[in-house]
Amino acid sequence: MSGPGPQGPAILLEGVCKAFSAQAVLKGIDLGVACGEVMVLIGRSGSGKSTLVRCVAGLTRIDAGRIRVQGVTVQDPAARLSRAATAEAQRRVGMVFQDFNLFPHLRVGRNVSLALQLVRRLSAEAAEARAAEVLARVGLAGFRDRFPWQLSGGQQQRVAIARALAMRPEVMLFDEVTSALDPELVREVLAVMRELAEDGMTMVVVTHEMGFAKGVADRVVFMNEGVIAEEGPPEIVLAEPRQESTRIFLRHLMEA
Amino acid sequence: MAYKWDWAVVFNAHTLASFGNGVAITAEVSFAGLALGLALGLATAVPRAAKVPVASQLVYAYVDFFRTTPILVQLIWVFYVLPVLSGINLSAWMAGVLTIGLNSGAFLSEIFRGGLVSIGQGQRDAAQVLGLSRAQALLHIIVPQALRRVLPAVVNVLIVVVKDSSLVSIIAVADMTYRAEAAVAQTYRPFEFYTALAVVYFLLTYPLSLLSSAVERRFHVT
Ligand SMILES: Nc1ncnc2c1ncn2[C@@H]1O[C@H](COP(=O)(O)OP(=O)(O)O)[C@@H](O)[C@H]1O
Ligand SMILES: [Mg+2]
Numbered sequence: 001m002s003g004p005g006p007q008g009p010a011i012l013l014e015g016v017c018k019a020f021s022a023q024a025v026l027k028g029i030d031l032g033v034a035c036g037e038v039m040v041l042i043g044r045s046g047s048g049k050s051t052l053v054r055c056v057a058g059l060t061r062i063d064a065g066r067i068r069v070q071g072v073t074v075q076d077p078a079a080r081l082s083r084a085a086t087a088e089a090q091r092r093v094g095m096v097f098q099d100f101n102l103f104p105h106l107r108v109g110r111n112v113s114l115a116l117q118l119v120r121r122l123s124a125e126a127a128e129a130r131a132a133e134v135l136a137r138v139g140l141a142g143f144r145d146r147f148p149w150q151l152s153g154g155q156q157q158r159v160a161i162a163r164a165l166a167m168r169p170e171v172m173l174f175d176e177v178t179s180a181l182d183p184e185l186v187r188e189v190l191a192v193m194r195e196l197a198e199d200g201m202t203m204v205v206v207t208h209e210m211g212f213a214k215g216v217a218d219r220v221v222f223m224n225e226g227v228i229a230e231e232g233p234p235e236i237v238l239a240e241p242r243q244e245s246t247r248i249f250l251r252h253l254m255e256a
Numbered sequence: 257m258a259y260k261w262d263w264a265v266v267f268n269a270h271t272l273a274s275f276g277n278g279v280a281i282t283a284e285v286s287f288a289g290l291a292l293g294l295a296l297g298l299a300t301a302v303p304r305a306a307k308v309p310v311a312s313q314l315v316y317a318y319v320d321f322f323r324t325t326p327i328l329v330q331l332i333w334v335f336y337v338l339p340v341l342s343g344i345n346l347s348a349w350m351a352g353v354l355t356i357g358l359n360s361g362a363f364l365s366e367i368f369r370g371g372l373v374s375i376g377q378g379q380r381d382a383a384q385v386l387g388l389s390r391a392q393a394l395l396h397i398i399v400p401q402a403l404r405r406v407l408p409a410v411v412n413v414l415i416v417v418v419k420d421s422s423l424v425s426i427i428a429v430a431d432m433t434y435r436a437e438a439a440v441a442q443t444y445r446p447f448e449f450y451t452a453l454a455v456v457y458f459l460l461t462y463p464l465s466l467l468s469s470a471v472e473r474r475f476h477v478t
Contacts, residue, residue, distance in 0.1 A: 057385050091387050101382035105401050114396060115386035160382075167386060 008071050010035045010171050010202040011056055016065035018051055025051045027226040028065070033171070035070075038203045040213040040234070043223035044249055049206045052223070053173045056204070057095045058086075069093055070170060091119070094169030098176040100156045102148040102163070108135065109144035112163045120167065134162040138192050154185030158192055165196075172196065174205045208253060214238060222246045265445045266452050274439070278432030279456060285352050285431060286421045290414055292357025297364025302394065304365065305372035315365060322362035327420055331355040335427045352424035360417050367409045371402035411468035415461045422457070432456060 009032040018026040025048045033039050041049050054060040056067060058074060067075040072089035074081075103111050109131050116127035135141055138158040148156050157177055164172060174193065178186040190212050197203055197216050207213065213220055213234050220237040222230040222245075230243045241247050265271065300318065303311035322330065335351035338344070346354065375398050383393035403410075425434035436453040440446045 054381075059381050059384060087387070093385070095385040097378060097382065099378060101378040103379065103382070103397055103401075105404060115388060118392050118396065119387035163386070 008035075009033055009068075010037070010070055011204070012066075012068040013052075013056070014066045014068075016052075016055060016067060017063045018048075018055060018060065019063055025226050026055070026062070029226075029228060031221065031228060033202060033204060035170075035202055036200045037218045038197045038201075038205065038216055040217035040220045041204060041206045041223060042208070042213065042220060042249070043229075044252075047223045048226045049223055050175050053095065053175050053204060053206060056171075057093055057173055058090045059095075091167065092170040093173060094164030094167055094171070095173040095175070096157070096160050096164055096177045098179050100148070100153075100160045100180075102156055102160055104148050106147075107144065108140070108146050108148065108151070108159050111148065111159060112166050115163075116166055130166055131162075134166045135159070137165065138162045139188070152185060153181045154188045157181065157185075157189045161189075161192055161196075171202045171204070174203065174207070176206050176208070178207065178209060210238060210250075210253065222249065224249070259447060261448060262445065263448060265439075265443050266448050271439060274435050275432060275452075275456070278430060278435035279460075281429065282418070282421050282431040282433075282460070285349065285356065285424055285429065286414075286418045288353045289356025289421065290360060290417050292353060293360030293364050293413070293417070294410075296357060296361030297368050298399075300361065300365040301368030301372055304369045319362045319365050322359050323366075327355065327359050328423055328426075330359060331423055331427065334358075348424070348427045348429045351427060352421070352429050356417055356421060356424075359420070360413050363413055363416075364410065367406045367413070368402065371406035372398060374405060375401050408468045408472040411464055411471060415464045415468075418461050418464070419457060 011031075011033040013029050013031045016026050016029040016031075017024070029052060031052075041052070043049050051060060055062050055075065056069070062075050062077060064077055065075075066073060066078075069089045069092055072085055073079065074086050074089050102108075103114070106114065109128065112131035112134060113122075113124075113127035116122045116130055117124060120127075122130065132141070132144065135144060138161055140155060140158055140162065143151065143155065143159070148159065151159065160177075177193075178189050181189065186209070190209060193203070193205065193212070194216050205212070205217070217234045219231060220234045221228055222237060222241070222243070224243075224245045230237055230241055230246045237246065238250065241250065266275075300315040304315045306312075331352065334355045335346065335348065338351075339346055379397055379401070380393060383397045388396070421431060422433040424431055425437060428434065432453060436449040440449050443449070
């Protein structure tokens with residue numbers, strides 16, 4: 001595990017356990033993500049990747065263990081947490097989903113500016129200005145007045161990234177954000193993510209795009225059946241994995 | 257059939273004026289009843305969709321009761337029985353609006369609940385990671401989308417309400433059905449008056465049914 005940066009890790013999971021009914025999905029995950037690090041999370045379908053990022057985002061409650069975001073505990077079933085502090089820390093985490101989850105009844109600009117007004121309490125003008133700024137950043141400057149369904153999948157996903165970025169998160173979580181896209185649209189979304197990485201954003205990226213992992217990740221983590229089976233720099237984990245389960249997974253990925 | 261129609265009994269200034277007042281009262285009772293029904297339906301759909309323990313059971317009982325008893329019986333009960341039990345005297349107009357509101361509210365509650373639960377978890381997740389509170393997510397994300405989806409069904413309830421409002425004539429609210437009955441009693445011309453009455457109901461509700469299909473087309477894309 002790469003050590004914490006000068007300000008400590010951006011995300012720290014300690015002994016995180018999560019079960020759905022009787023099925024244990026996360027079985028004691030210990031994982032730290034340093035500030036500015038790009039961590040790519042890989043693993044078979046059902047291995048618990050989405051559950052892990054959802055726990056970090058606060059969408060799923062954990063059963064045991066502890067999750068901290070920039071030193072602030074956001075989940076700890078064993079402790080009583082200050083809701084205000086937890087909420088504040090949770091706000092530093094942005095998340096992008098596989099199927100975009102844009103708000104279909106709102107125009108692109110409003111998709112981005114809504115939470116700025118409701119949560120960040122910006123004025124309408126300030127929220128719109130910031131929305132325009134992040135939309136330009138993802139290459140969608142002229143799209144403010146369109147509805148999501150008028151956009152291609154790749155454009156919609158870039159709006160979703162802009163919407164998350166507008167909140168000025170310090171950590172961004174990406175859960176298979178290109179899996180629902182036609183192959184020719186994957187590239188434009190990955191390009192935006194690559195730029196974000198170059199700007200120093202702390203990122204956790206669940207993906208099957210091995211090119212992205214090789215080119216952008218500082219570290220690749222391989223999950224298998226609710227545990228971290230292997231982790232390390234991409235050139236090691238992807239090229240010469242130590243674990244048999246990692247080898248099998250990568251071979252299946254190549255064949256697919 | 258050799259019935260000789262005599263439309264002059266309908267088309268004279270006195271009758272038309274009285275009928276016009278009746279139309280206004282029908283519209284009034286319908287809209288007031290529907291407004292109450294919409295408020296009740298929305299307020300009760302939220303706890304049911306969210307499966308709030310006690311509240312959702314209460315709503316369930318309310319919805320079931322009003323869906324399984326005839327609105328005519330409900331109207332009579334509200335007008336004659338409720339004042340005795342509660343000690344609150346209701347005018348006939350109030351009793352009519354209250355009954356229509358309670359009745360349509362039960363149907364709307366079901367419709368809204370269906371609309372609310374049809375909005376996927378992904379929308380709630382997206383709202384939550386952006387930091388919206390549950391109330392904000394409901395108000396800005398879930399309810400607006402749910403309303404668009406159920407709008408055609410709501411317009412159908414509106415049509416039913418306009419037609420059901422004719423029942424208030426039996427507790428002597430002077431709506432258009434009541435006026436027609438009064439006119440029939442005076443003129444012994446039921447054919448003309450009930451035909452005219454049916455046509456006026458048609459003219460009131462048919463635009464609504466057109467609206468319903470227009471709305472369906474307009475919001476087809478979600
Ligand atoms: N909300 C849920 N309720 C019940 N089971 C769930 C839920 N979310 C995930 N699971 C189960 O947990 C396991 C891991 O799922 P997930 O974290 O989505 O894996 P991955 O993202 O790696 O494909 C799967 O077996 C899945 O069926
Ligand atoms: Mg997943």
